[in-house]
Structures are given as C-alpha cells and as structure tokens.
Amino acid sequence: MRGSARFAACASFGLLLFGGVAPQYLDRISADSLRGHLSFLASDLLEGRATPSRGLDLAAEYIAAQFRRAGLQPGSKDSYFQQADFLEVSRNNDGFQFQIKGEDKTLTLDKDQVTGYPGAALSLDSVSIFKVTKENAEKISVEGRVVAIEGDRNRALLAVLQKLKPALVLSFQKEKNAFRGPVAQLIEVGQASPEPPQTFLTVNGPDAASLISKLPAGETGAKVTVHFSAPVQKAVKVRNVVAVIPGSDAVLKNTYVLLTAHYDHLGMSSSGDSDRIYNGANDDGSGTVSVIEIATALATRPHSKRSIVFMTFFGEERGLLGSRYYGRHPLFPLAKTVAQINLEQLGRTDDSNGPEIAAATFTGFEFSDIPKIFEAAGNETGVKVHQTKNSDEFFARSDNQALADLGVPAHTLAVAYDFPDYHKVSDEWEKIDYANMAKIDRMIALGVEMLADNAEVPHWNSANPKTESYRKARGE
Ligand SMILES: [Zn+2]
Numbered sequence: 001m002r003g004s005a006r007f008a009a010c011a012s013f014g015l016l017l018f019g020g021v022a023p024q025y026l027d028r029i030s031a032d033s034l035r036g037h038l039s040f041l042a043s044d045l046l047e048g049r050a051t052p053s054r055g056l057d058l059a060a061e062y063i064a065a066q067f068r069r070a071g072l073q074p075g076s077k078d079s080y081f082q083q084a085d086f087l088e089v090s091r092n093n094d095g096f097q098f099q100i101k102g103e104d105k106t107l108t109l110d111k112d113q114v115t116g117y118p119g120a121a122l123s124l125d126s127v128s129i130f131k132v133t134k135e136n137a138e139k140i141s142v143e144g145r146v147v148a149i150e151g152d153r154n155r156a157l158l159a160v161l162q163k164l165k166p167a168l169v170l171s172f173q174k175e176k177n178a179f180r181g182p183v184a185q186l187i188e189v190g191q192a193s194p195e196p197p198q199t200f201l202t203v204n205g206p207d208a209a210s211l212i213s214k215l216p217a218g219e220t221g222a223k224v225t226v227h228f229s230a231p232v233q234k235a236v237k238v239r240n241v242v243a244v245i246p247g248s249d250a251v252l253k254n255t256y257v258l259l260t261a262h263y264d265h266l267g268m269s270s271s272g273d274s275d276r277i278y279n280g281a282n283d284d285g286s287g288t289v290s291v292i293e294i295a296t297a298l299a300t301r302p303h304s305k306r307s308i309v310f311m312t313f314f315g316e317e318r319g320l321l322g323s324r325y326y327g328r329h330p331l332f333p334l335a336k337t338v339a340q341i342n343l344e345q346l347g348r349t350d351d352s353n354g355p356e357i358a359a360a361t362f363t364g365f366e367f368s369d370i371p372k373i374f375e376a377a378g379n380e381t382g383v384k385v386h387q388t389k390n391s392d393e394f395f396a397r398s399d400n401q402a403l404a405d406l407g408v409p410a411h412t413l414a415v416a417y418d419f420p421d422y423h424k425v426s427d428e429w430e431k432i433d434y435a436n437m438a439k440i441d442r443m444i445a446l447g448v449e450m451l452a453d454n455a456e457v458p459h460w461n462s463a464n465p466k467t468e469s470y471r472k473a474r475g476e
Contacts, residue, residue, distance in 0.1 A: 021152040022380050023449075024303040026442040029293050031434035034441070037066070038347070039290040042281035042429040049280060050267025051186065051315040051322075052088065052236040059263050060239045063312050067243035070296040075242025075309060076331055083313070084325045086148045089231045090184035091117045097227035100203075101126070102211050109203065112270060113176075116201035119187060124168070126223045132161065133217045142166045146224055148212055158200070160466070169200045169378060179280040184277045188317055188325060189235070201226075229433050237411035239315040240322050242331060245298055247452070249305035256332045257452045258309045258340040258408075259294060259444075260323070261287025262316030262399055262465040266423065268328035280428040282419060288312050288439060294437075294445045304360070304452030306338065313399050327330065339370055340410035341448060344402040346440050347432035351416035357433075359429040360440050364395035367467050368409040370451075370458045377447035383440055390417060392466065407474030415440060 040046075040062060046055035065081035076082045080127040098109040130147045137160045147166045151173055203209075214410050215222055241263070247253030265280025277283065279285070309332055315321025323342075327334070349357050360378070362371040365387035370429055378385035394417050395401065400410035415436070421427040453459070460467040460476060 001275060011470060018170060022446065023301065025297050026381070026445055027395040028297040028300060029438050029441045029445060032439040033160060033296075034289050034437055035429070035432070035434045037292055038170050038281055038429045040080045042279040042427075044277050044279065044456050046279075048267040048278040049263060049265045051264045051318050052086070052118055052238050053267055056238065056264055058313060059288075059310075060241050060314075063241045063263060063288065065297065066199065066292045067082065067241070067310065068346050070146055070243075070292075070299045071094050072243035072299055072310065073246060075244045075311065077275060080241055080243055080306055080437065081241055082326065082331060084238050084240070084322075084329075085189040086186045086321075087189055088186055088234045088236045088240060090234065091118070092229040092232050093228055094229045097225060098203075099225040100129075100211060101223045102215065103221060105211060107208055107211060109205075109208065113204050113208070114198065114201055117231075118199045118201070118228045118233065119185060119329075122168070122226055124201070124224060124226045124227040125244065126225055126252060129170070129215075129220050129222045129224055130166075131212070131215055131217050131220050132157065136217055137161070137164075139142060140164070140218075146170065147221070148172065148215075150209070150213055167199070168226070170202050170203055170225055171200065172209045172212045174206050175233065176205045184231075186236070186315065186321055188328075207436035213353040216325075238322070240314060241312045241328055244311075244313070245295070245303055245308045245309045245347070247307040248303040252305040252455065253307050254336055255306045255457075256337045257306055257307050257448055258311060258403070259291055259335060259448055260313060260340060261291045261343040261400055262314070263288040263312040264314050264317055266317055266321070275425045278423070278425055279428050281427050281432055281463055282345050282347045283422065283427060284316065284344050285429065286345060286432060287343035290444065292442045294441055294448065297445055298449065304449055305455070306452040307332070308452050316399055320402050326353050327402045327406050334406050334408055336406045337403070339451050340400055340403045340408050341370070341399055341444065341451075342410065342412040343444070344398050344412050344414045344415065345419065345435045346413075346415050347434070348416050348419040348421075349433050349436055350419055352418040352420070353388070356416050358435060358439060359380055359386060360413055360443065361388045361417075363391055363397070363400065363414070364413040364466070365391040366461055366464055367392075367470070368411065368458050370409055372415070373448040373450055374435050374443065374460070377444050377450060381439065382442040385443070388417070404470050405473060406476075407470060407472075408426075409460055409470075409474075413442050413444065415467055
C-alpha cells in the first residue's frame with residue numbers, strides 16, 4: 001500500500017510529541033453536548049429534514065449558529081452557506097390511476113399506496129406483467145416491458161433490472177406504512193436534465209403483495225393499468241453548511257482536510273400511523289453533531305498546518321445531491337484537498353452483525369492509507385478502528401463517493417452500518433449511545449489533526465484494482 005508505512009511512522013512521531021497522552025482539547029468533546037445538539041436536530045419539530053424542506057433549513061441555520069459560536073471562519077466567502085439552486089420536478093397525482101388485474105381478482109390502488117416517481121407522463125392500459133426472480137433475472141430480455149419483483153429492498157435484483165431496461169419496474173411490499181417518498185426529482189438549475197429515468201414504483205400493502213406472490217415467475221397473465229400526468233416543476237434553494245479552521249503553515253494552509261456529514265434525512269410520510277416523522281437521529285444526525293462537536297474542540301487548540309474544512313451536506317438521501325453539487329462547485333480546490341472523512345451513523349452500537357462498542361470502521365478500508373492513520377488515532381484514544389466484511393460494499397453509499405469520483409481520497413467512517421431502526425421512524429435521539437459517540441469523536445478529532453499536521457499526503461492504494469478510476473481522476 002503506497003505511502004502507508006511512511007505515513008504511520010510520521011503519525012506516531014506526531015504522537016510522541018504529545019508524550020503518549022491524548023491531547024487535552026479532546027476532553028472538550030462531551031456526551032452531553034452531543035446529546036443537546038442531536039435532541040434538537042432530530043426533534044419532531046424539524047420533520048425529518050427532507051431535501052428541500054423548512055426542517056432542513058432550520059437544521060442548516062442551527063449548524064451555522066454552532067459554527068459561529070465556536071468562532072470558526074465561514075467557508076463560503078463571508079457566509080456559512082453554500083446555496084444551490086435546484087428545480088424540484090414533482091410527481092403529479094392529477095388523473096392518477098393504478099389497477100392490477102390478476103386471474104381472479106382486480107385491485108384498484110389509491111395514490112398513497114403507490115410510491116415512487118415517474119419522470120414523465122405515464123399512460124399504460126392493460127399491459128401484461130412479467131415477474132422477475134433471482135432465478136430468471138440473468139437469462140431474460142424485458143427491455144421496454146413492465147416487470148414486477150417481490151419485496152422493495154432487493155438491491156441486487158434492482159441492479160440487474162437497471163441493465164435490462166424495462167419501461168416500468170413494480171416492486172411489492174407488504175407493510176402499508178413503509179416510507180412513502182420521495183415523489184420528486186431534484187435537478188440543479190443549469191444542469192442538463194438527465195434522461196427520463198427508468199420508473200420504479202413501489203406498491204404497498206398486503207393485498208397487492210399477496211396477489212403478486214401467487215403469480216408464477218416469468219409471464220404472469222396479470223395486467224396493469226397506470227396513469228400519471230406530466231410532473232410539475234418548482235424552483236427551490238438548498239444549502240451546504242461550511243466552516244473552516246485556517247491552517248498555520250505558510251504553504252500547507254492552502255491544502256485542505258474535509259470533515260463532512262449529511263444533515264438531511266427522509267422527511268415525513270404522507271400518510272400512515274401516529275408517528276410519521278423520520279427523525280434520522282443516527283442517520284445522519286449523529287455525523288452532523290459530531291462535525292459540530294469536533295470542529296468546536298479543534299478550534300480551541302493551536303491550528304494545524306493544513307486548513308480543516310467542516311461541511312454538512314443537503315440531499316444525501318436523495319442521491320448524494322449536496323456532495324455532488326460541492327464537487328461541481330468546490331469552495332476549496334479539489335486538487336489541494338488531501339482527504340475527505342465523511343461521518344455516518346456514529347451513535348448506535350447495535351449493529352446487526354453484533355455490538356460495535358469503542359470500535360469504528362471505514363468504507364473501502366483498503367482503498368487508501370487513510371484508515372491506517374485513524375487506526376493510530378484509535379490506539380491513542382481506546383477505539384478499535386477495524387475492517388468489517390461489508391466495508392467495500394458500503395463505499396458507494398454515502399457522500400465520500402462524490403469526491404472519490406473526482407479523485408480526492410475519501411471514505412465514510414461509521415460505527416454500525418446496519419442498525420435496527422435504519423430508515424425507520426424509530427431512529428430517535430433517545431436511542432443513541434452518547435458516551436460511546438464522544439469516544440469515537442475524540443478518535444476522529446485526533447485522526448483529522450494527524451492528517452492536517454502531516455506534510456505527507458494520503459494516497460489511493462495502487463495495489464487495489466477497485467481504486468483505479470479514483471487514481472485516474474487524481475492523476476496518480
Ligand atoms: Zn446516511
């Protein structure tokens with residue numbers, strides 16, 4: 001792995017200067033402070049921080065206020081906000097019609113039972129449905145057809161279907177009150193609007209799920225009628241929130257370490273049971289408050305050689321919108337950005353693969369030498385920074401991907417990839433382990449400081465073929 005041994009040596013040299021004792025500013029990172037921030041950002045009042053929404057704007061204002069309080073420098077000229085102009089192209093329910101005709105039963109569904117977003121007017125009358133399963137997916141040709149799959153989180157099958165180019169994909173899931181959105185597409189003003197997207201609709205509720213499960217694989221004999229009017233357009237403004245601690249070295253201050261998290265979440269469901277708010281406390285309120293807390297602590301120590309940029313993104317849940325926007329409109333030169341550490345899901349220790357206490361992991365663990373640096377920071381702060389088996393699979397699942405695509409060595413750091421309340425209304429701030437999160441944040445602060453104080457820069461791992469496109473983008 002290029003540079004890693006050298007970097008580890010430098011990093012430990014840096015630690016010798018601390019006399020083997022973690023520096024004092026780390027004690028400013030407190031569980032109570034994290035709890036205070038998160039109990040506001042994940043409160044019901046913010047309505048799940050959808051992109052765009054008033055709840056998201058309130059969250060942005062709160063984050064900026066904390067940056068201001070910590071005395072951080074604004075990151076976007078004299079403002080903490082990087083404003084982005086988008087067009088929201090929304091689903092139009094005028095004239096909505098959805099009917100499935102099975103062998104002995106016809107189901108007529110309400111607009112709230114069919115979620116998803118057709119990018120253009122859609123009009124199908126009594127078109128036959130082809131059922132795709134794991135077994136037949138590799139051998140069929142369904143281009144331009146209407147296909148059905150069972151379950152709505154079948155990522156592997158959805159990925160196969162994307163390549164087969166059906167006109168419409170219907171997925172069926174039993175729960176009536178599953179997440180009901182987004183019902184719009186967000187396009188940056190001035191960007192060419194993308195190809196009309198393949199339309200994926202989810203049909204919710206037990207009746208439809210049972211109808212489809214009884215049908216045979218392949219040609220089902222069932223027919224669907226769907227009508228959507230053309231979508232409606234509206235201009236919206238959304239914001240990344242950005243602050244800086246300027247570097248202290250005459251040369252290295254023009255290079256940057258980015259610490260990021262997404263402050264948006266899923267918003268609210270349009271209908272359903274008593275709790276309709278997706279609070280997103282762990283995803284990614286925990287990353288957001290960690291950025292605030294770490295920035296606040298780092299601001300109290302002598303500045304590192306490199307500049308440190310703290311940024312919270314809008315629109316991650318809508319497809320990395322805020323980080324991709326930043327990539328197109330960087331406030332600091334990407335070629336001079338030495339690393340992005342993106343924080344996700346730091347507050348829950350109850351991973352489905354077993355408890356993760358005083359432990360953290362990186363996505364794409366072997367993609368660059370960055371995780372090794374944090375391993376050293378973990379040794380100083382009592383946190384095990386380790387590789388988990390799904391680390392590569394999750395690399396593309398958060399905002400590090402946007403900057404990695406542009407060459408910046410970038411990872412997401414997480415405690416638990418998969419926790420029981422993931423993308424549920426029950427992801428609430430009361431369930432967070434704040435003492436553990438504070439410990440993890442101390443490790444992160446130290447790792448960021450090591451990156452920002454070291455003259456050596458991290459590199460993509462040239463021995464790993466999965467990093468090829470990132471190395472190319474970096475010119476390495
Ligand atoms: Zn997230």
